[in-house]
Amino acid sequence: MAEMSDPLLESFQLKHLTLRNRIFSSSHEPAYAEAGMPTDRYRLYHEEKAKGGVAMTMTAGSAVVAEDSPPSFGNLHAYDDAIVPWIRRMTDGIHEHGAACMIQLTHLGRRTGWSSGDWLPVLAPSPIREPAHRSIPKEAEDWDIERVIAKYADAAERMQAGGMDGIELQSYGHLFDAWWSPGTNQRTDDWGGDLEHRLRFPWMVLEAVRARVGVDFIVGLRMFVEESIPGGLDVDDGLGILGRLEASGLIDFINVARGSIHNDVELTDVIPIHGMASAPMLDFAGMVRAATTLPVLHAAKIDDVATARHAIRDGKLDLVGMTRAQIADPHLVNKIIEGREDRIRPCVGATYCLDRIYEAGEALCLHNAATSREATMPHVIPPADESRRVVVVGAGPGGLEAARVAGERGHDVIVLEAMPWAGGQIRLATRNPRRVDLIGIVDWRLAELERLGVDVRFDTFADAGLVASLSPDVVIIATGGLPQLPDLESGSDLVATSWDVLGGDVRPTGHVLFYDDNGTHSALSAAEMIARSGADLEIVTPERMFGIEVGGMNHVPYARAFNEAETRISINQRVVGVRRAEDRLRAEIGSDHSDHRSLRNVDHVIVDHGTQPMADLYFDLKAMSTNLGAVDYGALMDGRPQALERNPPGSFQLFRIGDAVASRNIHAAIYDALRLMKDL
Numbered sequence: 250m251a252e253m254s255d256p257l258l259e260s261f262q263l264k265h266l267t268l269r270n271r272i273f274s275s276s277h278e279p280a281y282a283e284a285g286m287p288t289d290r291y292r293l294y295h296e297e298k299a300k301g302g303v304a305m306t307m308t309a310g311s312a313v314v315a316e317d318s319p320p321s322f323g324n325l326h327a328y329d330d331a332i333v334p335w336i337r338r339m340t341d342g343i344h345e346h347g348a349a350c351m352i353q354l355t356h357l358g359r360r361t362g363w364s365s366g367d368w369l370p371v372l373a374p375s376p377i378r379e380p381a382h383r384s385i386p387k388e389a390e391d392w393d394i395e396r397v398i399a400k401y402a403d404a405a406e407r408m409q410a411g412g413m414d415g416i417e418l419q420s421y422g423h424l425f426d427a428w429w430s431p432g433t434n435q436r437t438d439d440w441g442g443d444l445e446h447r448l449r450f451p452w453m454v455l456e457a458v459r460a461r462v463g464v465d466f467i468v469g470l471r472m473f474v475e476e477s478i479p480g481g482l483d484v485d486d487g488l489g490i491l492g493r494l495e496a497s498g499l500i501d502f503i504n505v506a507r508g509s510i511h512n513d514v515e516l517t518d519v520i521p522i523h524g525m526a527s528a529p530m531l532d533f534a535g536m537v538r539a540a541t542t543l544p545v546l547h548a549a550k551i552d553d554v555a556t557a558r559h560a561i562r563d564g565k566l567d568l569v570g571m572t573r574a575q576i577a578d579p580h581l582v583n584k585i586i587e588g589r590e591d592r593i594r595p596c597v598g599a600t601y602c603l604d605r606i607y608e609a610g611e612a613l614c615l616h617n618a619a620t621s622r623e624a625t626m627p628h629v630i631p632p633a634d635e636s637r638r639v640v641v642v643g644a645g646p647g648g649l650e651a652a653r654v655a656g657e658r659g660h661d662v663i664v665l666e667a668m669p670w671a672g673g674q675i676r677l678a679t680r681n682p683r684r685v686d687l688i689g690i691v692d693w694r695l696a697e698l699e700r701l702g703v704d705v706r707f708d709t710f711a712d713a714g715l716v717a718s719l720s721p722d723v724v725i726i727a728t729g730g731l732p733q734l735p736d737l738e739s740g741s742d743l744v745a746t747s748w749d750v751l752g753g754d755v756r757p758t759g760h761v762l763f764y765d766d767n768g769t770h771s772a773l774s775a776a777e778m779i780a781r782s783g784a785d786l787e788i789v790t791p792e793r794m795f796g797i798e799v800g801g802m803n804h805v806p807y808a809r810a811f812n813e814a815e816t817r818i819s820i821n822q823r824v825v826g827v828r829r830a831e832d833r834l835r836a837e838i839g840s841d842h843s844d845h846r847s848l849r850n851v852d853h854v855i856v857d858h859g860t861q862p863m864a865d866l867y868f869d870l871k872a873m874s875t876n877l878g879a880v881d882y883g884a885l886m887d888g889r890p891q892a893l894e895r896n897p898p899g900s901f902q903l904f905r906i907g908d909a910v911a912s913r914n915i916h917a918a919i920y921d922a923l924r925l926m927k928d929l
């Protein structure tokens with residue numbers, strides 16, 4: 250058991266609300282809403298954190314209070330009365346497991362687009378475009394101001410009626426602080442100018458909310474105490490506003506941040522991804538806590554328990570946000586309580602979760618396929634009725650996950666890996682020093698396999714004879730893929746792949762042409778390593794933007810590297826062929842858009858065209874299996890065991906997962922493994 254004196258496990262009194270420990274999940278919009286309502290998926294996602302021991306889960310992220318705050322990333326419709334019963338179901342579910350529950354309300358202001366939701370014009374104090382969402386906002390008129398203030402109060406009342414323990418108003422980067430920040434409020438009427446006038450709108454919102462919900466209801470503010478936009482608030486301005494807020498008695502807590510979110514670059518300073526600083530604002534938040542009597546909350550890449558404990562023990566925070574950490578492991582707090590900290594599934598900072606709300610409309614954790622799929626995917630794997638022998642071939646992310654889940658089911662599991670190490674393509678990805686934290690995906694699983702007594706055999710090349718000799722009941726082929734080359738008219742033998750670069754087998758110098766016909770991390774990461782090495786790099790892609798599969802937050806460090814190295818980026822073009830030209834190479838560049846061709850004389854051509862399955866073993870074993878490799882997709886979707894019998898004399902069930910099936914990503918491989926193995 251953890252020591253009773255663990256500061257993280259002390260309770261905290263927030264007004265009348267007793268929180269059972271110091272760890273919370275800050276508001277984040279995972280985009281699971283259906284028609285703006287937090288239906289079952291949303292509720293179960295938060296209930297899992299409550300079951301997992303969190304003190305308070307702050308729901309939504311930017312639930313919108315008005316129709317003219319069009320949802321830009323799947324936001325909840327707090328302006329709609331229909332939300333109240335859904336909120337009630339969610340708060341009941343969370344409270345049942347002993348956690349407190351709040352919701353973040355906002356008007357997104359210019360931080361959204363006009364072409365979603367009800368197609369109403371986007372609103373701001375001044376018509377200054379926000380780079381991230383690109384809308385040019387309407388300058389708010391008197392009737393907008395009155396209307397929106399009332400909308401905040403209405404939404405707050407709905408949340409109170411739905412059983413929320415409190416609300417948090419999102420100030421930074423949205424409509425709220427756009428009024429008080431001189432960088433975004435350039436009005437010359439009564440709503441702009443000096444601080445007194447710039448504070449009018451936010452103050453009227455707080456007063457209207459307070460008047461509606463009463464003095465006892467908890468109302469907090471998530472706020473930049475210092476801004477990094479040109480002409481924005483400096484720290485003295487921010488602390489001055491905070492002092493006024495404190496004196497007014499209008500708010501009950503402050504959730505501290507610093508920076509700006511008007512573009513993705515600034516956003517990654519506020520929400521750092523892997524390879525960026527850990528806990529970058531913790532000392533700043535501690536400084537704010539020393540300057541106020543309001544309880545201070547804060548979240549920004551505090552992804553390990555030791556740092557969280559330090560934040561509380563050293564009095565930097567009252568409540569510590571571990572938001573992505575609990576997306577990766579919603580049972581994090583219980584594991585601390587039970588002294589099983591070493592078993593916490595680590596957040597590796599990949600920020601696949603956040604990137605996907607814009608790129609694909611739902612947050613998913615790169616390596617926890619159960620998160621947000623609580624209705625069908627277990628976070629705690631139940632044991633199987635009977636133990637079977639499972640042989641997994643390949644110790645990449647898919648194979649390791651298959652072995653882990655099989656081990657949790659109580660099966661007798663053997664993993665065969667040809668290399669002397671585990672990890673597959675993740676190990677390659679970590680060759681980029683900036684992405685080294687990804688190894689947590691592998692290391693956590695290896696530690697779990699050891700605990701579960703799984704027999705992992707390295708340096709073991711599996712052929713059909715070896716697999717059959719192990720007398721398996723189930724064989725999982727997770728052998729991954731190998732790079733495939735793009736279709737070239739000539740010169741396939743003259744190019745190297747991103748894997749060669751990542752693995753260190755090829756170190757291109759001089760003029761390097763990188764033909765990225767894949768748009769994923771493998772390409773950008775290899776290109777980043779080339780750019781950083783000092784080579785003169787051009788990236789050519791047939792797409793209309795480069796790195797098309799990589800989300801906005803993950804794009805930032807790549808773009809920074811290419812910018813600093815003056816990398817030339819050529820979109821809408823393809824390498825069609827490569828020839829030798831004396832001691833160099835000559836690449837011919839074409840396009841899908843015209844017959845135009847151009848030439849480049851270079852020293853190296855590197856390509857990325859995804860992978861092709863490495864599935865020889867699978868095909869060798871097919872005839873020996875009972876199912877001939879077939880997957881019953883209906884059973885897979887319904888959560889029933891696989892029972893296809895296409896070859897009754899066969900001696901085992903055979904399945905392949907991950908890139909051994911088709912070129913995809915880490916999440917796909919892990920999801921393949923979890924959903925198949927949980928029913929075997």
Ligand SMILES: Cc1cc2nc3c(=O)[nH]c(=O)nc-3n(C[C@H](O)[C@H](O)[C@H](O)COP(=O)(O)O)c2cc1C
Pocket residue numbers: 275276277278279309310311353419471519520548549550551552570571572573574602603606612
């Ligand atoms: C998927 C996702 C959506 C988010 N949406 C919001 C949001 O709507 N409002 C907000 O204030 N913060 C939002 N955040 C930021 C988080 O509240 C938190 O500040 C951030 O993840 C840093 O904390 P962490 O490192 O503990 O994850 C979001 C984060 C994620 C991962």
Ligand code: SF4
Pocket residue numbers: 573574576577595596597598599600601602603613614615616617
């Ligand atoms: S996707 Fe990455 S950053 Fe997001 S929770 Fe999972 S491990 Fe953490």
